[in-house]
Amino acid sequence: MPRSAVPAPPHVHTRPPRHHLPAGPPRYALTAGAVLLLVPVLTGLLLRVDSRPFFQGLDDAWAGAAGGSPEGAATGFALALDRLGGPLGLILPLMLTGGLCVYGRWRSALFVLAAAVLANVLVALPLKRLAGRPRPPHTWVLVNDGSYPSGQVFSTVALVIAIAVVAVPPGGRRWWWPAGAAYTAAMMWSRTWLHAQWLSDTVGGALAGAGACLLLWRAFAPLLDAEAEHAAANTLWL
Numbered sequence: 001m002p003r004s005a006v007p008a009p010p011h012v013h014t015r016p017p018r019h020h021l022p023a024g025p026p027r028y029a030l031t032a033g034a035v036l037l038l039v040p041v042l043t044g045l046l047l048r049v050d051s052r053p054f055f056q057g058l059d060d061a062w063a064g065a066a067g068g069s070p071e072g073a074a075t076g077f078a079l080a081l082d083r084l085g086g087p088l089g090l091i092l093p094l095m096l097t098g099g100l101c102v103y104g105r106w107r108s109a110l111f112v113l114a115a116a117v118l119a120n121v122l123v124a125l126p127l128k129r130l131a132g133r134p135r136p137p138h139t140w141v142l143v144n145d146g147s148y149p150s151g152q153v154f155s156t157v158a159l160v161i162a163i164a165v166v167a168v169p170p171g172g173r174r175w176w177w178p179a180g181a182a183y184t185a186a187m188m189w190s191r192t193w194l195h196a197q198w199l200s201d202t203v204g205g206a207l208a209g210a211g212a213c214l215l216l217w218r219a220f221a222p223l224l225d226a227e228a229e230h231a232a233a234n235t236l237w238l
Contacts, residue, residue: 019231022108022166022224023173025217033214037123040149040208043200044131047148059198063136066193070140074193081190082141085152093117093159100166104236107223108166111216115162116155119212124154127208133201140194150197150205156187157209165217165224 018024026032046053068074093116100109128146135147160180168176188202217224230236 017229017232018225019228020170021231022105022111022228023164023170024225024228025214025221029214029218033211033218036207036211036214038211040127040204040211041130043204044127044148047131047133053200055200059200062192062199063195066189066195068193075140078190078193079141081187082152082194082196085156085187085190089152089155089159090117093162096163096167105166105227105231107220107227111220111224112162112166114220115213115216116159119158119209119216120151120155123208123212124149124151124205127204133198136195136198139196141196143196147197148201148204149208150188150191150202152191153184153187153202153205154209154212156184157206158213160184161210161213161217 043053093112096116097109097113100106100112125146127149128151131146131148133146133148135143135145160176160183164173164176164180184206188199188206191197191202192199227236
């Protein structure tokens with residue numbers, strides 16, 4: 001008796017494979033981001049009610065150790081970082097946003113714009129108003145009001161994370177994270193060397209920048225996943 005033919009399986013619709021860029025957020029992004037952002041907020045509240053918090057002694061000691069001179073190679077390097085972290089620091093994220101749009105990666109462009117530009121306005125500036133902390137005396141550069149947290153360090157951390165998400169392939173992140181950490185540490189040193197901010201201001205800026213960026217990474221995850229699928233299918237413009 002002939003064996004009955006086995007019916008062909010129905011067509012199974014599967015999602016296209018995911019491209020490695022943009023990267024998806026880690027599983028702990030929401031929790032870690034909330035905790036990292038909560039610490040600077042609580043510190044800002046402490047500074048609001050106590051003009052000399054428990055860590056002021058460490059800030060004073062660090063400021064004293066970073067005496068230096070307004071002249072010299074170290075100050076020149078610090079001033080270069082100051083310019084990179086100031087208004088000129090908007091150029092790179094805006095250029096990256098525009099370049100991503102040119103290649104049809106508007107979802108990644110929105111993430112970069114939110115993380116590296118808008119977050120500073122919506123997170124760092126309100127924290128400055130909340131804390132109301134005076135700058136160190138005798139700053140070597142022109143600064144505005146509000147020392148805590150460091151807006152330049154905030155933007156540096158956010159930009160490092162944003163570039164890693166949208167532009168650095170998985171293999172390259174092994175060197176990108178150490179390089180980004182070194183750049184962030186240099187920016188933190190620059191702010192204290194120029195007497196523009198206290199050490200704790202730079203730490204608060206780094207924590208707030210990382211926390212805000214992780215939360216935005218998680219919030220943009222559906223859009224970034226959709227873009228990665230379109231990139232794998234070569235349909236970015238759809």
